[in-house]
Amino acid sequence: MRIYADSATDLPLSYYEKTTVDLFPLRVHIDGQDYEDVVGIHAKEVYDKIRQGAQPKTSQVSPETFLNEFETLAKNGEQGIYISFSSALSGTHNTAVMMRDQILETYPDFQLVIIDSQAASMGYGLLVKRAVELREQGLPLKEIEEKIRAMVPTVEHLFTVEDLDYMARGGRVSKASAFVGGLLNIKPLLHVEEGKLIPIEKVRSRKKVLRRIVELVGERGVNLSKQTVAITHADDLETAEEMKHLLTEAYGIQNFDIQMIGSAIGAHVGPGAISVFFLNQTQDN
Template sequence: MNIKIIADSGCDLPLSFIQEKQIAFLPLAVHINDKDYDDQLTIQPKQVYDAMRAGDVPKTSQAKPAQMEELFTTLAKENIPAIYIAFSSALSGTYQTAVMIKNDVLERYPDAKLTVIDSKCASLGLGLVVKKAVELAESGIAYEDVVTTIETYCRHMEHIFTVDDLQYLARGGRVSKTAAFVGGVLNIKPLLHVEDGKLIPIEKVRGRKKVLKRMVEIMRERGADVQNQLIGISHGDDEQTALELKAMIEETFGCKQFFISEVGGVIGAHAGPGTIALFFLNKQLGH
């Protein structure tokens, strides 16, 4: 069975990987200076970060419903089973829109196999789930088994991340301007995670080195069999720090499999340059 995997740009997978694996791609939108861009297609992450450094405040919006409707209809018409693993519903309206469009398409094509999964994941946490889905689809296992396995992966994907400058989260209303100012003065770096699809602060750490060390400690506390996992690291135009975190994880756990990518324009528009995020499974699920 030839299963088509669908992903949106909230997954932060490189476009080269998306194209190589023939993943159907739905870009979310980035708005800068009254111009609209398709994330990863007509604007690259570095352009977003450079605009933010220059003082611009990018806005974002969900994937285009018309594009989604066209994709779902084409797959249904051609009788191609499809699974869309969507960006967390707590962070974007894309999942809810996809469910409405899917239901409409299934009314017209009741025999179509089309599943929309709320990943409750973001950035490369979602990317690792999408990557796993592609591997499962390529292996030829049953459609229902792909869906079940992916839903389990979504539930057990840990997201641990920090931002370099609280001012960016403050601009988007994620933290108060006072907290951002104090954080900047004291060099305080917030650690956050994703819980039920939402961004939740865990603690505050003073200094960049200490925050990376704490991320590794949390990985030890929460991870399962991490040395045999594919570990995801994403960064906001800061590859050097991502590689530093990778080296710390290699030294601590002996991990050998890593996937490193840049935080895309949509997520980066809120988190800002200098974001560092770590992704791993908190339960041994097979590899």
């Protein structure tokens, strides 16, 4: 059984290679060049270019990429599961469904499940990692599908950005809001709800917004000391480590997965963004 994911998981390339999860790279356009996220350009290069004034754009996985991969899977008589980047944030999910349905016309017995993660970054990555665990346990496709679909609404995202200007460039906030926020040192606190980015509140100063995130983790999380909590950062490992320390101190969390936010998402949030991902309901085995 093949498991597919796209690069919006923010899982490193080494994870894909180690677990034999098949990667669909999103695309990043910067300084007149097109790159495949993760395999063609490292996120650190993108952040450095953004700091120098570049304004990257991103695009979804091409229909041809899905069609070719799914057709090969169908011809080989293999089963597959593709957990996709949130359909509210990218057209990738809908494109994959269309290509799957096209293949089904020729191969009516083709078994490919496509699940909308309704998530981004390591919120999405947690779902993929769980699917890999279930595959390793030998569960059949239908059971894995059921468990992952049940897990989707339990994944919590909390994040903030260093500079609202980066989100304004991508149309996520107005330029006026970004300007005023910059003057007042306001840091937005956001989460993801049904796959969409939703602002929760605005907090004065970086230090206060980090502590507010820690508070919300405690309010929303369940059995935190038994979870693996993911932290992602946009080229700011120092703050990610600070967040790890705060969470350990507050809730006794021992297991963390710290990753850099990849190019596809980093292009929209900009350097300095910090995110925390955890579950509001624990999963059975």
